[in-house]
Amino acid sequence: MADDLLRLRDDEAHDEPAVTLDSFLGQSNATAVRLEAGEDARALLPHLERLALVEVSFPSFRDGRGYSAARILREAGYTGELRAEGDVLVDQIAHMRRCGFDSFAPAAPIDEAAMARMLAIQPHVYQCAADDRAPIWKLRHG
Amino acid sequence: MYKYDTYDQAAVDARVAEFRDQVERRLSGALSEDQFKPLRLMNGLYLQLHAYMLRVAIPYGTLDSRQMRMLAHVARTYDRGYGHFTTRQNIQYNWIKLEDAPDILAELATVEMHAIQTSGNCIRNISSDQYAGAAADEVTDPRPWAELLRQWSSFHPEFSYLPRKFKIAVIAAGEDRAAMRLHDIGIEIVERDGQHGARVFVGGGMGRTPMIAPEIRDFVPLADLLSYLEACLRVYNRYGRRDNMYKARIKILVHEIGAADYARQVEEEFAHVKALGIDLPAAEFERIAAFFAPPAFETGLSETIDRSDPDFALWLDQNVKPHKAPGYAIVNISLKPVGGIPGDASAEQIDVMADLAERYSFGEARVTHAQNIVLPHVRKADLYAVWQALAEAGLAEANLDLISDIIACPGLDYCSLANARSIPLAQKIATRFADPARQRELGELKLKISGCINACGHHHAGHIGILGVDKKGTENYQLSFGGSGAEDVSLGKITGPGFDEDGVVDAIERATDLYLARREAGERFVDTYRRLGMEPFKEAIYG
CATH class of the missing domain: 3.90.480.20 (Sulfite Reductase Hemoprotein; domain 2)
Known part of the structure; x- marks a missing residue:
């Protein structure tokens, strides 16, 4: 999996394996956790200080719960690595980026050239999200 | 615009x-x-x-x-x-x-159009009142709100892979011309203490489990609208069912947990989202609203219309509606000629309507959810010329809201989901009731046909609704009465066993005969049905 990991962060990759949410909540020293699609990201909010990696599972690219999980974590101030894992495809990555994901562990290899094109294609965005892109309304009104 | x-x-x-x-x-x-x-x-x-x-x-x-x-x-x-x-x-x-x-x-x-989010499990095209900016009964023009929502929902990063499709309607008048409460979110713009805000209904829809949306919040100030909607959508995105696509619409979530509990969760999320600073500044709303300023209506226009041509007078009485500006009227162009395909227009007809809009309606036209076209701002003095041009193009059917003004889905002739054909049945019903005098005698009668349980033809909201089903390999039609998508919103009830194509046309005729025999002054078909209940209609149909 590590071979296919796409990281859009400058820091060193975290090497501690992610534990399940139940294990994480039951032990005090884990620094990496994996959220399944149906699990509540808000359960992590009291522990953000010690987290270095949150891995969010996408069992199918059609299952969009992970987008909300990511935004909730970023809105609460989480700054560690936020990884989308599973059925992660080229055409969903731009939205994932906007929701705060900054690393990707796709189950199948990604065409990086296509990904770069898709990430760059929309010059502006219409709404606020978890990234720092200014929405069009802000650009219009300075 | x-x-x-x-x-x-x-x-x-x-x-x-x-x-x-x-x-x-x-x-x-x-x-x-x-x-x-x-x-x-x-x-x-x-x-x-x-x-x-x-x-x-x-x-x-x-x-x-x-x-x-x-x-x-x-x-x-x-x-x-x-x-x-x-x-x-x-x-x-x-x-x-x-x-x-x-x-x-x-x-x-190249003409500022697109097909973005007209399908998929995302926020779909925002719908609204086709008389916006022209109707006398509106609090304000709802379209700036709808445009604001169009922009906010376009390529929304969090809400592009929802459990299921998501439809939002915005109206701003007491008369509901957009089936607002049959949407995933229905917004009615209301005025309170001189301020406009949104009355928000969540969890309506048709499909196999029709629901009328309950009110979730009685007033959301404009300045909070996007935060509030993000909260509504986030609760749905996180907790809407994904195990069964037939139970994935927000109406099922709201129904299963209850409107009160859903509203409470939205309030909690809203309290959080509101603090993020994602709402638009008033200046942006004003920028959008300026595009929808009323066109330069002339003043001192004549209110009189020459009714000496009897065919024109019939069309005038049926298809033309009052406008808020003196000397103007709203023209409805019916796309329901008897024997035609409901909602279809040829390229030549579309060009004719474009020309008429340009010449007589400040360049503007509207599409209605009943699959007709509106010229919103026509001078009364021009109505006869407009009617003549429409008649020449086969567009002057005087049947707005009458029994032949049928909403129908494409059905088995086109759609891969359909169980039965809708278009031939619509044609058969329109042909049976083709006599214009008979249609006028029957009055407002909204007939809606869906070729499968997904209800794209809005049959649940029809005064008379028809659902096509597959019964052991043959097309069968279930009849229902009493639905409405308007401000008297209600869901139709099935009459009883289904019919074949001819049988359902006969049954409708027996029901309308009963209505004519039993109606009281001023009653529409649906009013008589509501007063009498199903029993006498059942007797008339099944004998």
Whole structure:
């Protein structure tokens, strides 16, 4: 999996394996956790200080719960690595980026050239999200 | 009307380039059909029984002459010369080639049009009142709100892979012309203490489990609207069912946990989201609203209309509605000629309507959820000329809201989901009741046909509703009475055992005969049904 990991962060990759949410909540020293699609990201909010990696599972690219999980974590101030894992495809990555994901562990290899094109294609965005892109309304009104 | 600025244009152009890239990757095999499907759906492209179907967005049903001419051009160049106006105030083309789709989208983009989010499990085209800006009963023009929501929902990063599709309607009048409470979110703009705000209804819809949306919040100030809607959507995205696509709409979530509990969760989320600073400044709303300022209505116009041509007078009484500006009227163009396909218009007819809008209606036209077209601002003095031009183009059917003004889905003639044909049945009913005097005698009677349980033909909301089902390999039609998508919103009740195609037409005739025999003064068919209940109608139908 590590071979296919796409990281859009400058820091060193975290090497501690992610534990399940139940294990994480039951032990005090884990620094990496994996959220399944149906699990509540808000359960992590009291522990953000010690987290270095949150891995969010996408069992199918059609299952969009992970987008909300990511935004909730970023809105609460989480700054560690936020990884989308599973059925992660080229055409969903731009939205994932906007929701705060900054690393990707796709189950199948990604065409990086296509990904770069898709990430760059929309010059502006219409709404606020978890990234720092200014929405069009802000650009219009300075 | 709203006009794109360079940001809007760049967004739509970029979307065309993105979709072209995706189509190329699909044709090369880099994308599987499974992976490509949601991408093409979010660009309005369906794979139907015989070909691809492209659904083009007409935001809140408003378009100008230039855009209409483009719709005619697409029909002529890429389809078989027709377009089909839909119950979501959009237009769809039934004979599209996949490899042409990016070029069509590029042509549409030159007139500020697109097919973004006309399908897929995302926030769909926002629908609204077709009389917006013209109706005397509106609190304000709802379209600036709808345009604001169009922009906010376009390429929304969190809400593009929802459990299921998501439809929002915005109205601002007491009379509901948009079936607002049969949407996932229905917004009614109301005034309180001199301020406009949104009354928010969540969890309505048709489909196999029809629901009328309960009120979730009685007033959301404009300044909080986007935060509040983000909260509504986030609760749904996180907790809406994903195990069964037939239970995935927000109406099921709201029904299962209860409107009060859903509202409480939204309030909690809203308290959090509100603090993020995602709401628009008032200046942006004002910028959008300025595009919808009333056109330069003339004053001192004559109110008198020469009714000496009897055919014109009939059309006038049926299809023309009062306008808020003196000397003006709202013209409804029926796309329901007897024997025709409901909602269809030829490229030539679309061009005629574009010309009439340009010459007589400040360049503006509207699409209605009942699959008709509106010229919103016509001088009363011009009505006769408009009628003559419509008559010449086969567009002067005087049947608005009468029994032959049928809403019908494409049905088994086109749709891969359908169990039964809708169009031939609509044609048969319209033909049976073809006599215009008889239709007028029956009065307002909203008849709606769906060719399967997904209810695209709004049969649950029909005064008379018809649902086509497959019964051991033959088409069978279930009849229901008493539905309404208007401010007297209600869901129809099934009469009893279904019928074959001719049988259902006979049953409707027996029911309308009973109505004529039993109605009291001023009662519409649906009023008589509500007063008498199902029993006498059952007796009349099944004897």
